[in-house]
Amino acid sequence: MKSTRPLTNSWFQIALITGGLLVIDFGLNPLFSQSNPTPPATPTSALATPLGPRAGQTWTNSLGMVFKPVPGTNVLFSQYDTTVQDYGAFVQATGRQQPGGICAITVKDNKAGHKTLAWPVNPSLSWSNPGFPQGPTYPVVGVNWNDAMAFCAWLTQKEQAEGKLGPKQMYRLPTDAEWTTAAGTHKYAWGDAWPPPAGSANYADESFAASLPGPGWPRIPGNDGYARTSPVGSFAANQYGLYDMTGNVWQWDMDWYQASMNSAQVRAGYPAFNKDGGGHTLKVLRGGSWRYGGPETLAIGYHDCDMPGGPNVWTGRRDRTGFRVVVVISAP
Numbered sequence: 001m002k003s004t005r006p007l008t009n010s011w012f013q014i015a016l017i018t019g020g021l022l023v024i025d026f027g028l029n030p031l032f033s034q035s036n037p038t039p040p041a042t043p044t045s046a047l048a049t050p051l052g053p054r055a056g057q058t059w060t061n062s063l064g065m066v067f068k069p070v071p072g073t074n075v076l077f078s079q080y081d082t083t084v085q086d087y088g089a090f091v092q093a094t095g096r097q098q099p100g101g102i103c104a105i106t107v108k109d110n111k112a113g114h115k116t117l118a119w120p121v122n123p124s125l126s127w128s129n130p131g132f133p134q135g136p137t138y139p140v141v142g143v144n145w146n147d148a149m150a151f152c153a154w155l156t157q158k159e160q161a162e163g164k165l166g167p168k169q170m171y172r173l174p175t176d177a178e179w180t181t182a183a184g185t186h187k188y189a190w191g192d193a194w195p196p197p198a199g200s201a202n203y204a205d206e207s208f209a210a211s212l213p214g215p216g217w218p219r220i221p222g223n224d225g226y227a228r229t230s231p232v233g234s235f236a237a238n239q240y241g242l243y244d245m246t247g248n249v250w251q252w253d254m255d256w257y258q259a260s261m262n263s264a265q266v267r268a269g270y271p272a273f274n275k276d277g278g279g280h281t282l283k284v285l286r287g288g289s290w291r292y293g294g295p296e297t298l299a300i301g302y303h304d305c306d307m308p309g310g311p312n313v314w315t316g317r318r319d320r321t322g323f324r325v326v327v328v329i330s331a332p
Helices: 044-048 084-094 145-161 176-182 206-210 264-269
Strands: 066-069 075-078 106-109 115-118 170-172 250-256 283-286 304-306 326-328
Antiparallel strands (some): 106 115, 250 283
């Protein structure tokens, strides 16, 4: 069953008022009236006890992000990839600038005259305009590891100040081990079947191929309805209630990439994966994206990687890369 995350009160919800007077009823408590203008005092005990996330319990934060428990981890996982509206709230609150563009899909002719896909830097594009339509509940793309960590730091500080998180609770990216646990016990998020059953995930299929000029592009048979990203919750959740653990967008992890994370078979097909920079150059990416359509690259065990950021402001920012956050429910 599909479960699309609803819009929350955010900078996306703008009322266009044309003519007349618009009266909005915010459902104020009758206590806040002319006859009783002073709200009741909040008990000191309530202020001292944060209404934060708890082990084994689903929890919703101040942005409307839903978090699910995953057995075997000490965190709660966001049910969805971080959305455009989530990231937009962060940018609006902090004024964070993102100049320099992102690496975006394009088609070019190679030396033999054949059309191939490439991802050059497009300086006119950004997370808010990645080169294809995005709505508020679509996963944000065009963000690097540093951007994702800055989002986590902002949200942690915000909700600790609001009393929604305890002093030892925080947001961060999942570790590679946590992500692997949350992805489930099958080869793919939908199970072990290949090709994927209809409605499984957003990957490179007929809709993707049809969006490119010319015939013959590799794809998985069938049509998931989305040539690029899809709204979070558009496809079936995995066994822990998490959506898009395969497909839609790549997800950043906390860990540095190491060659041993991929099998010898994978490394043989992608020689670059044999070079890990000593385990402190590239950050791990998991889950595949709308661009990928192979049984190997969509498998849960597959690890991609990219630079977390760098002297070039676009480094690590791609139109197929987003992130999912976790909330730490207890810490030493």
